[in-house]
Amino acid sequence: MSDEKHQISSSSSFDTSNADDMELVALGYKPSFKREFTNLATISFAFSIMGLCSSIATTFNTPLLLGGPSSVVWCWILGACMCFTLGSSIAEIVSAYPTCGGLYTASAQLVPKTYRARVGWLVGWLNILGQIAGISSTEFGLANMILAAANIGTDGKFQITQGKTVGLFAGLIILHGILNSLATRHLARLTKGFVFVNLGTTFVIIVVLLAKTARSDMHPANYVFGTAGIVNETGGWNTGIAFLFGLLSVQWTMTDYDATAHISEEVRRAAYAAPSAIFIAVIGTGIFGWLLNIVLVLCSGPLENLPGSSGSAFLEILFLRAGKTGSLIIWTFVCLTAFFVVQTALHAASRTVYAFSRDHGLPDGGYFGKNSKSTQTPLRAIALTTAVSILPGLLDLASPIAANAIFSLTAMALDLSYIIPIFCRRVFAKHPDVMFKPGPFYMGDGWMGFLCNVNCIVWTLFICVIFSLPTVMPVTPENMNYASVITVGVIALAFAWYVLGAHKFYVGPQSNLHDGSVEVVTQDSASDNEKKTLA
Template identity: 80%
Template structure:
């Protein structure tokens, strides 16, 4: 090995040692190999949002409900608000770089008597949102692939529920197998995701602008002004119809904390994980706005969309660059969606692993173990995979029920984010709460308080929008059951907690073997570390 190679190896080893010491200080023994570099971590954060594929999946909603102007203005409005949420999450992740993410942090930001209940609530909301997110993204990918097949066969291909669900289940199994690889292999794979994601997005923007005749481009008033406000909800007022455009950006820019869930596999996690979140939120927000503007600019007559394929995004590509070119670019869009599920499943499995490690599942810690072969939580990976298949299977019996579960993704995740942010502000002076800021910190002054406050109120507002049926009059087929299911899961989770789970779940717990009783919390470990250093 060269001198430079030895120096690099020594530096990486020292960095991993520092990260592991920090993890021990938080109360957990190192169980993963730290193979994710800065580039791999940033790529992971970008990939979890899946910029062009997420827009492709959700573009129909703002375009057909609120009109073109809703697409452009709601995206940048939502992106700015998501920036405050992303920054607020990043500073908590920086202080608690564990695979439990905001679930672990939430229990440490409240007084001791509330740790178990708050941890339980945030844990189940986060798991619910991640499972629904993976399932809905994979289902969307299956539909995207079949839409491409339909275009390729000149719309002479019948898409059935059986075909969609079969492809959906098969894709999830492939992702389960890929996630079963060792961390080093996952890190190497992930490094390239960001280049495909951003490269495809920029290529779409350039090709659409180049291939659309100037005479066929819409006016600025159509893209940004009153000509682009079209209410097609069937009964909601124009203001509500316009705000339905937020559904696309909020669904795309969520799962911010996914990077936190791999923080025990990241080098310099307290720096790299929050920085990746911050960079990805800004990049996705700005580049996504440009892509939405270009799509609307080149979209052609609104009455021709979403077209026979059912995807307005794909129809626009087909109109502007022809079937062959559209399908070529569409393949890369589908590939970015594939990367979304790959990274999301990795994050979800680490969440289940952490929750099981803390005895939050009725499994006696069975899923809170890592494999001695791959040093990854194989049990949690396949539990996540199997559970994610179930919502898609509902589509065979009731598409309404399946769509209801899919639509609660952003609501459940965003609620799990603002709870620890709220708790940090409310209990910051409580003697039980010792929040030690990490390297990424907005400070105790106006900027930090403003970001925290804005994101809390914005999330509550958006949850109301998420809860509204998109069309009126409301029927059993178009009813939005997302809020009902979210509240139902919370009620059932707490009923389970009261009836028996409280006996074994005490909140995040240290898994380091010591002479003290094992019931000590992570916060108690921090107290002990402080005393030892003193």
């Protein structure tokens, strides 16, 4: 499609004066969304998808209890620096292909025609399944966070059961499905405030912990940054591997970078705003996350008292320093941040499902690739994404091991779907079938861009190895890490499906410019104030 996009643009039967929509038409798609997301809303969306304090809260146990306090601190800054190269590489591609298909659409444009359908198919399924697993696992974590607060609030009288957790999880998913059914203008207004709650809560936690911890109760520098803070509670791995398990928290937090790309057809000046938001969010999350981790370790108290009765070391540290009332008030906002993560994640995933269906990547005849006439949003795709996201959580009632195996798919599937288009962009850069037209966010073809791309590919492959290791020895069916098994299984099943029948209806991203059933949305003219803001 990429080599024909200029001919498509010039021969289309409709015209638009909106620069964003002109670019979208050049990529082969009709403008079907209202562009209501401003710069602030887009940046807030990018920050919210990472959910700084809530993501650290749900993953803090792993680095602290397996590798120790020093693992928490040093693995975060190491992982954040590496994630910066991945985020920059993704932003570069998003700027060139600002469509709601994101890296899925881009991957099919960055390879020769011979491989276009197969690469698009693989990246599309990895990305969709990674996003859905991410929604389920984050929502399941939020349900556990809320119930942990109930346990502490009642001094342990409230008993957390599997049924209560799954029931709350399902109710929250349905609520997010309803909220995501709002029109784009309402979603944009709602999203604007997310970043202030996210960063504000992180700042409050840092200040409260430092203010409420006596100097004599703070750990020494060698415990936070040095060898005194290195432990090995893995039961069998060497200390080096135990230390590297600290990377799991930062990699879990700083993923789903491309979520902002999936709303790019709803963003004003998308080729500028979407990649810039990714870039800013990665830097901000990396820096503020490091500060938060340092303060948490500094004020954590005796390691043997963690994670405590709630099961959350993060919450126990808040309880130790701020008391029951103070910790629960702060925890409310941490839970709210996790709520925002799922809200933005479901928004992004539904747009990916919409884009994949629009390209006939689903065996639905494009049914889920249509927008509602009333809201001008993909209500069908939202409903499908919501329903499918509930299934892994419900599976927990039958087999918690199977549910956790699906949850573990998230980071590995998403990260692999990111590096495939980055790899293809470099390998096929000079192929006559491939035409990479750089967007406004461009690192260039010099050594900086090349090293950034190579670094993030090598790092992601390394992290996939870490993600594949069981964190506790000896390995049992209960503590086995099924991430690699599930991810490889997804790849194998996706290609088997493609060979056996999907190749008949999916030939790669397809233009819908001549599809009469798709309505064109005309953008409203921005006000003078909006134009100044966007400029």
